[in-house]
């Protein structure tokens with residue numbers, strides 16, 4: 260039995276408190292199929308989120324089989340299934356792969372056979388067996404809704420909450436989905452609730468709850484709906500509701516409620532006290548499932564593979580092109596000494612030559628750094644924001660933000676390492692940058708790529724959309740070069756103010772500090788910017804990486820539901 264007692268849900272609007280839901284009292288037994296209907300904006304989704312534990316009631320209590328959820332905590336993740344209108348499956352994966360991932364993330368299975376049985380059972384209970392090998396992107400609207408339901412069934416939830424899962428479908432598909440939900444509710448431990456705007460075909464529901472402006476104005480069998488509102492057909496209920504204030508409808512209903520509840524004698528079957536819900540898998544299992552799924556999606560996406568390959572190959576070539584004129588030059592500084600007037604002129608020339616060369620070497624290092632920051636932002640800007648709606652659902656289903664973030668870090672680390680390694684090795688082979696040792700040079704490139712990837716991952720976790728995250732990340736990269744001070748010197752005070760945040764500066768300065776001493780002397784002469792010692796550069800870049808990851812963790816944990 261699900262019972263809501265005098266529930267109020269209010270939000271702050273300016274100084275005022277606005278109640279989106281008020282005085283909600285209702286009881287629904289398990290094994291029951293309930294519709295929540297009402298004009299758009301009346302609070303249906305808000306009520307569903309409240310039951311799901313996404314919204315926290317301002318006052319009142321919710322009970323599930325005598326357990327006070329408001330005091331004793333919400334239902335466990337595997338006990339609830341929450342389905343929204345929009346597909347929450349990965350388009351590139353097949354129906355079966357999506358369900359398999361859901362099982363790995365949300366349900367613990369004892370053996371390989373049990374795992375297969377569960378996947379098959381879910382496929383067959385939702386009529387998706389014949390479609391198991393189809394990629395989600397080719398599914399019809401109705402098939403997608405089936406899949407959304409299937410993903411929630413992997414834990415055999417006691418409470419299945421569906422928000423507009425039939426909206427926007429043709430009448431035949433709508434009917435099929437309602438029949439499917441009805442079938443899923445014929446199970447004595449489960450309660451299925453469906454929010455719908457449509458008042459047509461309510462026959463299969465055991466009860467219909469009518470909401471108007473955040474108040475319950477009716478909750479009874481569908482066949483009594485017309486009688487209660489004195490209308491000919493159910494579709495006339497909304498116009499009828501508009502004729503009186505919601506408060507008046509609500510107070511009439513509160514007088515009738517107990518009589519209705521008694522006459523229809525909705526009784527909960529003796530609450531089966533067995534725990535029917537699966538246990539959520541451990542963090543490591545979730546991490547592996549997410550990591551595996553990320554790579555599968557990567558390899559399915561031709562566009563992404565081509566882009567990554569193009570960037571990996573083209574960017575180092577771009578750096579090398581700038582050096583074509585001076586391939587031999589970077590190899591050797593000129594060191595003749597004057598003994599005559601002719602030699603004095605020669606020396607002046609050689610100093611100019613050396614200064615130019617120093618400029619070229621420092622510029623090459625900066626170019627490497629900037630291209631790696633660009634790769635970094637491209638790696639991660641959309642990574643979380645682009646799948647946020649799926650992630651929020653999976654979090655509700657028991658996926659740990661830490662396991663999720665760890666899978667992202669592991670996936671991105673592979674990209675970052677490949678990109679930085681190839682950038683170092685290729686450019687070195689062509690340009691022979693005179694670093695004393697290539698290891699610090701490589702590590703500094705790795706760290707700047709890692710820092711930008713981590714920071715953009717942080718942005719991605721906070722952004723409202725993938726586009727917003729991309730845009731912010733591009734701005735961030737765009738500011739790296741001018742604010743690094745490597746090309747144009749900033750006013751001194753501005754340099755000290757911005758430099759701490761500019762990853763590109765620290766990577767570049769560290770690389771320059773690691774150049775052969777003669778080169779370093781000339782680079783100091785052509786550069787007006789303060790050059791930090793290498794150890795400090797490493798330190799700051801590590802702080803950037805950690806900072807980005809910390810923000811990404813906080814951003815991932817924070818709930819972010821689209822309304």
Ligand SMILES: Nc1ncnc2c1ncn2[C@@H]1O[C@H](COP(=O)(O)OP(=O)(O)O)[C@@H](O)[C@H]1O
Pocket residue numbers: 270279297298299300301302303304305306822
């Ligand atoms: N977090 C929120 N902040 C402000 N207003 C909200 C919030 N959530 C919902 N609302 C408002 O509450 C009302 C009910 O929303 P909702 O429950 O989504 O309606 P519906 O019945 O169409 O599902 C709407 O007017 C909506 O704009």
Ligand SMILES: [Mg+2]
Pocket residue numbers: 303304305423
């Ligand atoms: Mg809604």
